[in-house]
Amino acid sequence: MTRRLILLALTLSLLLAGCDNLGGQPPVSAAGNLTVAFLDVGQGDATLIQSPNGQIMLIDGGRSIDLASQVIIPQLMEWGAQQIDVMVVTHPDADHIAGLVGVLEQFPVKSVALTGQVHPTQIYERLLIGVRDKGINPIRTRTGATIPFDSAVRLEVLSPDDQFVDSDDTNDASIVIKLTYGQTSFLLTGDAEFPANQAMLRRGADVRANVLKLGHHGSSTSTDENWLRAVQPQLGIISAGAGNAFGHPHREVIDALDRLGVQYIRTDEHGTITVISDGAQLRVTSAR
């Protein structure tokens, strides 16, 4: 109960003592903070990031085109952003890409990172047509790919491999990104499920992170105790819509978080959640 009350107070500092095992971090920039906003887009994902030197990354855009004008672009305007430096299409599911279509039509985008997975929906076609017709720089993204971004932040692509992209399964083909700023780190997993998680662990990827955006909206196909023990998050973010048809987040996942004492916060309960890192500490605020 104490944990929930802390979250409801809307401000939380996570002291990161004992997190010196994240070695090799890039130096903390004097320029500013890393801000990661998990936008309230209902049942879907949209994560907006402002780097310490002001670069902007948008990872996914939620399930409807209108979210661009209703949620994403207002946040960009609030931050004073002039362009999106990198748009990341984690995978082609509509609840992750529809809002990106609206963003492409209304806001300048410099580069787009995508896997190039084949998925025959009209909304995906429309997104690809937008990328092609606007001549946006494409970054074909696989494990270990380089996505140009603010050098004050380390950006690692931990997944997917070709085997996932070449399949019809879209979730395990999600682009998984680890962002590290100073001693703080974020693991952003799209809809990656256990096969992708296991592939990362078999490869020896360092998945440890202070903040974990739980895969696939808190689905039990993405998160269990073993995965949580591997990531060792101090805070879990669940991006899900109230009353969704899939039952996200699943009860088993909430139970696993509780058993391991991992704090979590949900967009369906708290609206947009913003995590600000100064490289040493995290501050969490939410819209409600």
Next chain:
Amino acid sequence: MPDRTTHPEEPSAALLRGVIDQIDSNIATILFDDDRRVEWPISRLPANAKVGTVIRVPASALTSAAFAADDAGAPSIKVDDADTEASKQRVRNLLDDIFKQ
């Protein structure tokens, strides 16, 4: 603006074209060409339907009362293999265009 692509092969106004966008917790999300999105138990879909499959659905299936009354609705929903492959090829062509820029 509606999200539409012309599909001249549309065989009948009574059959709607949908694509299975994702399946989770035995629920399939189906996107129709008229922008409708439905979430149906996969038990109502043909056994060979999977993520990325184009299906043809009687318009009546989208009225919940009619569909609920026909709980064995799967036989009236058909997988369209030809359209599935044609749609995938369109996406492959777009990706080729993008990555050769």
